[in-house]
Amino acid sequence: MKDNGSIESIRLYPSPNKNVQINEIIYWSNGLKVKGLLAKPLFADSVEPLLYLRGGLQSVGAVRPARIAQFAQQGFIVFAPYYRGNRGGQGRDEFAGEDRFDAVYGVDVLKQFTNSEKVHVYGFSRGGLMALWTAILRDDIKSVVTWSGVSNVSYMYIEREDMRRTLKRIIGGSPTKVKELYEQRTPLYHINQIEAPVLIIHGMNDINVSIDQAYFLENALKSENKIYETWYYPELTHHYPPLQNRKTVRVICEWMKTK
Numbered sequence: 199m200k201d202n203g204s205i206e207s208i209r210l211y212p213s214p215n216k217n218v219q220i221n222e223i224i225y226w227s228n229g230l231k232v233k234g235l236l237a238k239p240l241f242a243d244s245v246e247p248l249l250y251l252r253g254g255l256q257s258v259g260a261v262r263p264a265r266i267a268q269f270a271q272q273g274f275i276v277f278a279p280y281y282r283g284n285r286g287g288q289g290r291d292e293f294a295g296e297d298r299f300d301a302v303y304g305v306d307v308l309k310q311f312t313n314s315e316k317v318h319v320y321g322f323s324r325g326g327l328m329a330l331w332t333a334i335l336r337d338d339i340k341s342v343v344t345w346s347g348v349s350n351v352s353y354m355y356i357e358r359e360d361m362r363r364t365l366k367r368i369i370g371g372s373p374t375k376v377k378e379l380y381e382q383r384t385p386l387y388h389i390n391q392i393e394a395p396v397l398i399i400h401g402m403n404d405i406n407v408s409i410d411q412a413y414f415l416e417n418a419l420k421s422e423n424k425i426y427e428t429w430y431y432p433e434l435t436h437h438y439p440p441l442q443n444r445k446t447v448r449v450i451c452e453w454m455k456t457k
Contacts, residue, residue: 199226200229200403202227202303203225203304204225204226204306205310208221208224209221209222211263211428211452213237213351215264215267215271216270217241218239218267218270219238220267225303225307226303227282230282232281233279235261235277236275237266241321244379246274246314246318247275248274248276249279249317249319250266250303250320251279251301251320251321251325251326251328251329252279252281252322252325253276253324257324258392258430259324259435260280266278269320273455274453275312277400280295281328282296290372291368291370292353292368293324294324294327294328295368298328298331298383302335304333305317305338309401316340317338317339317340318340320345320367320454321343321344322347323345323348323407324437326345326347329342329343329344333393334385339393339394340394341397343395343397343450343453344396344398344399345399346400346401346407346436347398347415349384349412351383351384355380357371357408368430369383386414388409389415389422390422392419395425396427397429397450397453399428399431399446400412400430401430401433401436402432403432403434403435404436407442409430443444
């Protein structure tokens with residue numbers, strides 16, 4: 199079995215930005231070949247490493263080259279795992295089950311392209327779960343950003359009626375039937391293990407991932423005396439308008455560079 203985080207292959211991938219080179223990487227995670235995209239700015243004097251953790255499930259919320267190129271353009275070398283079972287990768291997407299290690303070992307992939315000892319981690323929506331778990335399970339994380347992020351999987355089941363059938367299929371039942379399996383996916387119980395500063399970003403009109411998810415995380419961080427910051431937007435939803443979105447990416451990148 200290959201070492202976790204070791205790279206099996208790299209191939210050039212079409213880039214939507216002439217200033218950013220993109221490669222698709224196949225790497226090893228718990229004995230599985232998993233895929234992801236690496237975006238590298240071509241004309242930056244110095245870059246910082248960023249692990250980008252997508253939202254959604256399976257084909258919904260898939261990694262988009264244009265999105266990771268936005269972050270690369272701001273001076274980051276970005277690695278974005280697809281997660282297992284996606285786009286030809288082996289295994290099954292488990293919604294922050296064993297697939298959380300695809301993010302954890304994604305850090306090892308990223309560090310092969312940088313001299314930095316620590317990396318930044320960013321997660322959107324479901325990626326918020328993955329980002330928190332990465333910071334819990336590793337000690338080389340420089341900062342954590344969770345944007346419209348999930349923090350409590352049981353609550354996700356309650357608030358998203360449209361996802362209940364899918365979550366029951368993936369996890370093995372409802373939270374009342376298999377409570378421990380939902381708790382195993384919920385990082386809130388392990389917040390004490392996070393050492394990196396955390397930035398929570400959330401639109402208060404978000405109906406995909408409610409603001410309550412941000413409050414759960416904020417309260418957990420506060421109770422453990424962790425370093426964190428919140429950017430709450432009363433008028434915004436899950437997906438920000440393009441102009442606000444681009445502005446938020448820029449200020450996120452500025453925030454990470456101060457850490």
